[in-house]
Amino acid sequence: MEIIKYPLQEEWASIAKRPSLDVTSLFDTVRSVLNDVRNSGDEAVRRYEEKFDKVLLSELVASESEKEEAYGLVDESLKDAICCAHKNIETFHASQRFTGRKIETTSGVTCWQKAVAIEKVGLYVPGGTAPLFSTVLMLAVPAKIAGCKEIVLCTPPGKDGKVNPAILYAAKVAGVSKVCKIGGIQAIAAMAYGTESVPKVYKIFGPGNQYVTAAKQLVSLKDVAIDMPAGPSEVAVIADVSANPEFIAADFLSQAEHGKDSQAILVTVDEALIQPVCDAINSQLSVLPRAEITAQALTNSRIILMKDKNEVMDFINYYAPEHLIIQTEDYAELAGKVENAGSVFMGPYTPESAGDYASGTNHTLPTNGYAHAYSGVNLDSFIKKITFQEITSEGISKLGPTIQIMAENEQLEAHRNAVTVRLKTL
Amino acid sequence: MEIIKYPLQEEWASIAKRPSLDVTSLFDTVRSVLNDVRNSGDEAVRRYEEKFDKVLLSELVASESEKEEAYGLVDESLKDAICCAHKNIETFHASQRFTGRKIETTSGVTCWQKAVAIEKVGLYVPGGTAPLFSTVLMLAVPAKIAGCKEIVLCTPPGKDGKVNPAILYAAKVAGVSKVCKIGGIQAIAAMAYGTESVPKVYKIFGPGNQYVTAAKQLVSLKDVAIDMPAGPSEVAVIADVSANPEFIAADFLSQAEHGKDSQAILVTVDEALIQPVCDAINSQLSVLPRAEITAQALTNSRIILMKDKNEVMDFINYYAPEHLIIQTEDYAELAGKVENAGSVFMGPYTPESAGDYASGTNHTLPTNGYAHAYSGVNLDSFIKKITFQEITSEGISKLGPTIQIMAENEQLEAHRNAVTVRLKTL
Numbered sequence: 001m002e003i004i005k006y007p008l009q010e011e012w013a014s015i016a017k018r019p020s021l022d023v024t025s026l027f028d029t030v031r032s033v034l035n036d037v038r039n040s041g042d043e044a045v046r047r048y049e050e051k052f053d054k055v056l057l058s059e060l061v062a063s064e065s066e067k068e069e070a071y072g073l074v075d076e077s078l079k080d081a082i083c084c085a086h087k088n089i090e091t092f093h094a095s096q097r098f099t100g101r102k103i104e105t106t107s108g109v110t111c112w113q114k115a116v117a118i119e120k121v122g123l124y125v126p127g128g129t130a131p132l133f134s135t136v137l138m139l140a141v142p143a144k145i146a147g148c149k150e151i152v153l154c155t156p157p158g159k160d161g162k163v164n165p166a167i168l169y170a171a172k173v174a175g176v177s178k179v180c181k182i183g184g185i186q187a188i189a190a191m192a193y194g195t196e197s198v199p200k201v202y203k204i205f206g207p208g209n210q211y212v213t214a215a216k217q218l219v220s221l222k223d224v225a226i227d228m229p230a231g232p233s234e235v236a237v238i239a240d241v242s243a244n245p246e247f248i249a250a251d252f253l254s255q256a257e258h259g260k261d262s263q264a265i266l267v268t269v270d271e272a273l274i275q276p277v278c279d280a281i282n283s284q285l286s287v288l289p290r291a292e293i294t295a296q297a298l299t300n301s302r303i304i305l306m307k308d309k310n311e312v313m314d315f316i317n318y319y320a321p322e323h324l325i326i327q328t329e330d331y332a333e334l335a336g337k338v339e340n341a342g343s344v345f346m347g348p349y350t351p352e353s354a355g356d357y358a359s360g361t362n363h364t365l366p367t368n369g370y371a372h373a374y375s376g377v378n379l380d381s382f383i384k385k386i387t388f389q390e391i392t393s394e395g396i397s398k399l400g401p402t403i404q405i406m407a408e409n410e411q412l413e414a415h416r417n418a419v420t421v422r423l424k425t426l
Numbered sequence: 427m428e429i430i431k432y433p434l435q436e437e438w439a440s441i442a443k444r445p446s447l448d449v450t451s452l453f454d455t456v457r458s459v460l461n462d463v464r465n466s467g468d469e470a471v472r473r474y475e476e477k478f479d480k481v482l483l484s485e486l487v488a489s490e491s492e493k494e495e496a497y498g499l500v501d502e503s504l505k506d507a508i509c510c511a512h513k514n515i516e517t518f519h520a521s522q523r524f525t526g527r528k529i530e531t532t533s534g535v536t537c538w539q540k541a542v543a544i545e546k547v548g549l550y551v552p553g554g555t556a557p558l559f560s561t562v563l564m565l566a567v568p569a570k571i572a573g574c575k576e577i578v579l580c581t582p583p584g585k586d587g588k589v590n591p592a593i594l595y596a597a598k599v600a601g602v603s604k605v606c607k608i609g610g611i612q613a614i615a616a617m618a619y620g621t622e623s624v625p626k627v628y629k630i631f632g633p634g635n636q637y638v639t640a641a642k643q644l645v646s647l648k649d650v651a652i653d654m655p656a657g658p659s660e661v662a663v664i665a666d667v668s669a670n671p672e673f674i675a676a677d678f679l680s681q682a683e684h685g686k687d688s689q690a691i692l693v694t695v696d697e698a699l700i701q702p703v704c705d706a707i708n709s710q711l712s713v714l715p716r717a718e719i720t721a722q723a724l725t726n727s728r729i730i731l732m733k734d735k736n737e738v739m740d741f742i743n744y745y746a747p748e749h750l751i752i753q754t755e756d757y758a759e760l761a762g763k764v765e766n767a768g769s770v771f772m773g774p775y776t777p778e779s780a781g782d783y784a785s786g787t788n789h790t791l792p793t794n795g796y797a798h799a800y801s802g803v804n805l806d807s808f809i810k811k812i813t814f815q816e817i818t819s820e821g822i823s824k825l826g827p828t829i830q831i832m833a834e835n836e837q838l839e840a841h842r843n844a845v846t847v848r849l850k851t852l
């Protein structure tokens with residue numbers, strides 16, 4: 001872990017650099033799988049499941065009996081935790097509901113927006129060593145609140161051809177319509193184009209490895225919307241000497257354990273904080289089960305000493321972190337100066353893991369500086385805002401000449417005529 | 427223009443097909459220009475301006491004196507019209523301002539969203555035969571209301587090296603920071619990467635030809651956000667015998683004059699409406715200056731007779747039109763059933779050209795069926811919603827165990843520990 005003291009502004013670009021991956025080199029491989037699934041549907045999906053997930057599937061959709069059996073396998077304590085998290089995520093995302101107001105811009109000219117759910121959405125939940133049931137909640141809960149009619153979830157099955165029980169349980173609690181046992185590129189293809197078993201959706205959400213990321217990018221060019229570009233997870237922590245070094249170390253490590261390409265940075269104006277934080281990181285790291293991955297991620301990580309809090313906030317807004325934890329005495333004041341971040345965790349008792357699981361905010365957030373332009377997943381991600389307008393005869397009489405002059409100057413005579421024919425009848 | 431009577435549902439896919447273009451075949455050409463501008467900045471931009479726009483530019487940014495001179499060249503009537511449209515667009519988009527509410531999801535756990543403007547945005551306004559000053563308003567007005575600090579506009583200069591006066595005037599009225607005389611791929615590259623003259627932006631908006639579209643797609647994969655995927659413009663009209671065939675014909679033609687690849691469709695349950703509409707189209711077409719383009723676009727256009735209004739609405743929601751005009755007696759009821767559309771124009775006196783210019787709604791809208799998943803440009807397009815959360819010691823005591831159980835089950839021990847170290851201190 002690098003410690004950088006008083007960097008010059010010219011060095012910010014290199015300090016803010018993420019260990020991100022350019023997936024465009026995978027496009028040719030990915031495109032061939034996408035096209036195969038587009039052309040051959042379920043048959044191609046089964047073939048790739050056998051090849052990549054080493055499993056022969058007769059049914060691609062989890063059956064009712066598989067689901068019922070799975071619900072019985074989930075610990076009661078985990079069920080309670082999932083339900084508690086579900087309630088909080090639901091409460092926060094339900095508060096984001098939008099109702100458009102009618103606005104009369106000119107007498108007789110009324111305009112408004114209406115939120116309508118995206119009819120069919122696809123959620124991707126990666127496999128791997130641990131079942132990411134939290135991601136099921138983060139994606140399916142807002143989809144359900146938005147009113148999406150079909151919520152399709154794809155996740156790679158285990159070697160036994162079954163979906164992890166906790167994922168099935170979270171999917172039930174959150175209201176997923178259909179759970180498909182499909183992973184990787186073939187899952188993205190199935191949701192983008194539709195197959196015999198998998199409905200075509202209009203927007204695909206969720207994290208994944210580099211192949212899933214590349215597949216989402218390719219299908220987003222023409223066929224289907226996606227949530228946002230993906231990159232490795234990251235956290236920035238702002239702290240001062242009022243902070244507990246053990247808390248900072250724990251937050252650092254909880255980011256670092258995500259993967260070897262994760263990044264954690266600590267920005268502080270208090271040099272005295274650095275050694276205690278380093279000591280706490282080392283002592284906590286030694287007892288972590290994922291110590292190897294975590295240690296590797298720490299090589300991408302940095303502690304940065306800056307001259308004052310203005311410089312700290314300028315750097316943070318330049319970096320645009322996915323997660324930002326602020327543990328300073330004046331954390332509320334600093335939070336008010338955040339311009340670019342995915343989600344902000346304020347004060348000593350607000351670890352990132354609260355938002356990762358259960359506080360209510362979403363954990364699908366923009367990485368790699370995308371927070372400069374993108375929001376994290378929220379209720380808006382599952383709706384469209386359609387505009388409506390209604391103009392009365394009085395309205396077109398008033399506004400018509402303006403439209404005619406503008407259309408004429410853009411040399412769009414038929415646009416002008418659409419007003420002229422109406423004015424003639426009045 | 428094709429007339430289709432009572433199509434079977436199996437035929438909907440072919441009826442709903444747009445004359446859209448796959449721009450991926452242009453990616454190699456486009457990528458080389460993008461890379462050249464990325465590496466060589468202004469020098470490359472000047473080279474491509476000479477090559478593609480046939481103009482040798484010393485300055486890439488419109489000077490104050492060029493702007494002042496231009497303002498004097500715009501007719502007072504057009505200035506008044508631009509100011510009237512500006513006022514309406516501003517009124518409607520200002521009504522879309524978002525203020526997040528603090529939500530306590532669990533006692534001591536408070537979450538909220540805050541809207542923050544995207545700091546730097548880039549607007550592309552195409553050149554060609556007519557100056558699209560209306561697009562300047564549609565993109566710059568919401569950017570200004572959102573609070574974007576830098577609003578950069580790129581538009582190709584004329585052969586005299588100057589920007590069209592009406593574009594400069596609209597840019598002034600709308601609050602554009604900087605007008606750059608750059609078109610095509612080189613404009614998208616300049617805004618995506620930044621050059622000596624053009625600031626790097628975080629999101630690029632606006633229409634363009636196939637090269638601009640391909641360039642926006644490529645830069646959106648990694649470098650910068652874009653408004654939405656682009657395609658040729660289109661309108662669907664729903665009408666019954668209560669409608670005036672002259673109005674329908676005028677709306678049809680105002681769509682068709684956009685370009686050869688535009689599409690207009692009329693969907694009706696009243697066979698008696700078809701002949702009068704065809705007659706009106708033919709008679710209006712004969713006097714249009716852009717009759718050739720318009721006639722060609724009509725070959726992509728269709729009149730579809732359906733059995734009842736439910737089927738009409740099902741088809742419209744399947745088609746997901748960019749613009750939807752409803753001219754029926756029960757237009758308000760049908761508008762309530764719209765699930766997929768960019769912008770809806772209700773009743774006899776609401777032509778699409780009102781929304782194209784001056785009613786207040788935005789004219790940058792999803793084409794090619796993208797209205798299934800995308801909204802048109804609106805105030806949200808220029809902001810991010812950042813989530814904030816603050817948890818008290820009481821809050822983490824209550825919620826902590828839930829987070830610990832979930833983290834443990836996802837095998838993320840450091841996530842659990844970030845809660846454990848905090849609970850230990852309480």
